[in-house]
Amino acid sequence: MRAATRSTCAYCGVGCGVLLTPDGHGGLDVQGDPDHPANRGRLCSKGAALGETVGLDERLLAPRHHGREIGWDAALQTVADRFANTIARHGPDSVAFYVSGQLLTEDYYVANKLMKGFIGSANIDTNSRLCMASTVAGHRRAFGTDTVPGTYEDLDEADLVVLVGSNLAWCHPVLYQRVLAARAARGTSIVVIDPRRTASCEQADMHLALAPGSDVALFNALLVALREGGALDEGFLRHVEGFDDTLEAALADDPAKTGLSAEEIDAFCRMWMGTERVVTVFSQGVNQSAQGSDKVNAILNCHLATGRIGRPGMGPFSVTGQPNAMGGREVGGLANTLACHLELEDPAHRAAVQAFWESGPLPQAPGLKAVEMFRAVGRGDIRALWIIHTNPAVSMPDADAVKAAIAGCDFVVVSDVTGATDTARLADMLLPATAWAEKDGTVTNSDRTISRQRAVLPAPGAARPDWAILAEVGRRMGFHAAFDYAGPAEIFREYAALSGIAAQMGRDFDISGLGALDEAGYAALPPTRWPVSPGRSGGRFFGDGRFFHPGGKARMLPVTARPPAARVGRRYPFRLNTGRIRDQWHTMTRTGLSPRLSAHLAEPFLDLHPEDAARLKVSAADLVRVKSPEGQAILRARITRDVAPGQVFAPMHWTGETAPSARIDALVAAVTDPVSGQPESKAAVAAVERFDAAWYGFAVSATPLAPEAEYWARARTPAGWRAELAGRAPVADWEAEARRLFGLPDAPLQSLMDARRGSARLAFLDGDRLIAALFVSRAPVAVMRDYLVTLPGTAVPEALTGRTPADRPDPGPVLCSCFGVGVNTILTAVETQGLMSVDAVGQALQAGTNCGSCRSEIAGLIARAQTKEAAE
Known part of the structure; x- marks a missing residue:
């Protein structure tokens, strides 16, 4: 067995180090890297299961044009020609790239350079727009640049950690464990600010279940309390502009908007005010809002007013959701930025980048942000679209409209590791890209640490790295010299050199100290926090009171709480919150391959308060239909007090591949923050009703199954597949339907049928071994699912009972x-x-x-x- 290779996890922005060891049979052993500063050997459930996701099932192994495999030469020439011809006929803004935080920094850099520098359009945006664009806007407004002030070590040294719109325990578990370790070592207090009770609340000293969208009102109340309690840092405020106007706005705001009691608000303010070492961690509950940028600035205002920023154990801290969301921000992957934190709308910055790239004129105005981009696709303004490593037909708000827009676009290219996504199935050209364990480059995590991602498995079939695909298209479009790269190390050196120019122009991002790395140095690069320059290395920002606005001061911004854009009412009485669950990630392209990760929550659900469930006559395990002005979904009801009356929660992971009725972003309106362009994904409105199914089913199978029902959700198991099914139309012949479902026209069958009770149990055998089984009833099927999923491929004499034998313990879900x-x-x-x-x-x-x-x-x-x- 080969020695382990140091690399980086493929999931969230924590950026955990991993040790990867190929097993010689295409598999991979994955362990946490004890020497990586982000995780110190820890991994979450998703990271620990990475080895289960590297198989070649559903991998895209060759380019496909309209479903037909073709060679790379023909594929790349077609892409180059179609983009060039579209630009020639309709101008550079008639094409667009929609990219992803799953790209490595070198891939991202090449994509940004090609679009902004040589195509001459700013129409490149990223799914990070859905994740942290409001933080970018807030940072730029307050600091002058998109600078993360602190480091993970601040979590270790804080005396109070405030989690705002962040279920850190499930979405960033390794960081949450650092917080709990600090609690054990130094008594760190934890406050959770979230409308929903989450796993993060279990260890919290205080949970503030504020009204959805009211964060600004709470932090305005905190700012007022800081003033009244004498907790302002008058010395630090000499480095800050806008305090008086900001305080005036805060005084005029109404804390009652939070829905919290005066006692709750007072207790929180006293805790925050009385604890110098306080870190405020915020995530999607803050960012994914039509007022997301203002929420960010409301938090930053409090830290600036008290000088609690840039010093050990204190500061605002945004945690990101993708492995390289930060790297994308640094290379200018957003439609309104340039590489190295330079400003697209600054003529001097544009001139510097143009001279460095030796390109034509750069666009002078921001390109189309994600929501605007897909609207432009739908209107026909964008006629050629390249989507890379993301699934907008599922993950964008108003997802049905986005899906229709992509389907109607003149020419769509999708680069991905699989053709089995909702978006890939709409492409004219599919390009096979290398996957996580096959890629070589760098990523940047949430605390500015650059880590190497190293290839440990060979690229399968004809798959190629993203930077190589993009560079070859650039060369074929006539930009040969600019994209004549030999490998990712050369791209990194160019990027580092540009960062030195940016630093000379007063920008924060500077890795020019890495610009001389040769191939060996790049290969061996350890985790390194930027900046890296002769003048500065790593560390925190802003503790010295020096910021990046002209004049060197920070800016506090007056903000006032506004309600969510969509209003609840008689027709849509529920506030719909969407988010992540513990063991899945994004649209499950990777995590859905792991049986282990699908075992915890195997189907989509809607959290519903018991009072609402009783009024709707919904019982546990019932299905519910959820409707909004944009779309509808069918989900399994989970009755829980974790949500407040009038509020519901649904996860965003399920797709047309895994549960077509549960594409929850089809219900979310495409309302965006006017500053950041980030959609409001946490405050849609909805109506809920019981889904009156005529029948319910549960199936297990050794091979993939093909459901055809109004509701179905399938997931992998160690022995094959499982599926939940339901429909309103009666099925006349369950044997025929089961044979179709499993693709078993001739397999021997055992069955128990009771037409009067509407039940059916069918088991298909190969000798004495179970191939597949289906259980049907008029009510949600009551069988031991976690026992049944282990049975396909084994000799089971009594599978139709649906229960474990008396001598075998049932482990349960x-x-x-x-x-x-x-x-x-x-x-x-x-x-x-x-x-x-x-x-x-x-x-x-x-x-x-x-x-x-x-x-x-x-x-x-x-x-x-x-x-x-x-x-x-």
């Missing part, structure tokens, strides 16, 4: 994905061994001892068992 520990296993251990704490469960079963993201659920099981014992 998987709760700890890292170690595959089920709910029933934990409950049994709690009851029989007297385990009274999460740590005790961890010692007995390992559950909760790796990434820790299941600890809150374990705590809930313990509380449930104790309540049951008390009742008895």
Whole structure:
């Protein structure tokens, strides 16, 4: 077995280091890198399961033009010709790139250079627009640049960590474990500000369940309290402009907009005010709002007013959702920026980049941001579109309209690792790109640390790196010298050299100290936090009071809370919140390949408060239809007090490939922040009603199945596949339907049918081995799913019972994905061994001892068992 290779995780912006060891059979062993400063050896459930996602199932292995495989020469020439001809006929703004935080920095740089420098349009935007554009806008307004002030070490040294719109325990578990370690070591307090009770609340000292969208009002109240409590830093305020106007706006705002009691607000303000070392962590609950930029600045205002920024254990901290969202920000991957934090609308900056690239004139105005871009595609203003490593037909707001726009575009190129996505199925040209473990380059994480991503597996089939695909198209469009790269190290050196020019023009981003790296130095580059220059290396920003606006001062901005754009009412009485779950990521192109990650929550759901469920006559496990002005979805109801009455929550991961009725962004209006262009994905409006199905089904199969029902959701299992199904139209012949579902026209069958009760149980066999089974009833199917999913391919004499044999324990649904520990296993251990704490469960079963993201659920099981014992 080869020695392990140091690389970086493919998921969120934490940027965890990983040790990768090929097994010689196409597989990969993945371990956390104990020497990486981001994670110190820890991995979350998703990172730990990366080795399960490197197979070649559904991989795109050759270019395809209108579904037909062609060679690279023909594919790239077609792309170059179609883009060049479109530009010649309709101008440079008739084409666009929509790229992704999953690109490596070198890929991103080449894409930005090609579009802005040589095509001459700023129509390049990224799915990071959906993630952190409001933070970029807020940083630029306050600091003069998009600068992250602090580092992960601040989480270790803080005495108070405030999580605003951030379920850190599930979405960034490794950082959450650092917060908990600080709590154990120094007594760090934790406050969660979120309309929904999340896993992050389990260890929190305070949960402020504020009204959706009201963050500005809360932080305005905090600013007023800081003034009244004498907590302002008058010395630091000499480095800040706009305080008086900002305070006046805060005084005029109404804290009652938060929906919190005066006592709750006062307690929070006193805690924040009385703790010097405070870090405010914010994420999508802040960013994904029509007032996202103002929310960011409301938070920054409080840190600037108190000087709690750029010093150990204190500062505002945005955590990003993609592995290279930060790298994309640094290379100018957004439609309104230039590389190295230079300003697109600054003539001097444009001239400097144009001279460095030796290009034609750069665009003078921002290009189309994501929502605007797809509207322009739908209007026919954009006639050639290149989508790279993202799935906008699912992930964009008003997703049905986006899907229709892509389908109607004259020429669509999709570069991806698979052709099995909603977006890829709309492409005219599919280009096979290398995947995570096959790519070579760099990424930047949320605290400005640049890490190497190193290839450990060979590129399969004809797959090529993204930078190479983009550069070859650039050469074929006539820009040969500008894109004559030999490899990613050469691109990185060019990028580093440009950053030195940016630094001379007063920008923060400077990695010019890495500009002389040769191939060996680039190959060996350790995790390195920027800036890296002769004058400065790593560290925090702004503790010295020096900022990047003309004059060197920061700017506080007066902001006033506004309600979400969509208003609840009689027709749409619910406020719909969307977000992520613990074990899936984005649209599951990668995580959906892992049976382990699909075991925890295997189908899409809607969280609904018990009072609302009772009024709607919805019971646990019922299906519900959710409607908005933009679209509708069918989801499984989860009745929980984690959401407030009148509020519902649904995850955003399911697609037309995994659950066509559950594309939740089809319900989200394309309303955007006027400053950042980021969509409001946390405050749509919706109506909910019970979905009255005539039948419900549950299926397991050793091979992929092909559901055809009004509702279905499928997921991988260790033994094959599982699926939930439901429909309103009666099925006359369940045997015929089951044979079609599984593709088994001739397989021997065991069945139990009860037409009077509307139930059917069918098992298909190969000898004594189970191939597939289907369970149908008029009510949600009551079988032991986590037992049944293990059966395909095994000899099972009594599969039709749907229950475990008496001599075999039922582990129940998987709760700890890292170690595959089920709910029933934990409950049994709690009851029989007297385990009274999460740590005790961890010692007995390992559950909760790796990434820790299941600890809150374990705590809930313990509380449930104790309540049951008390009742008895």
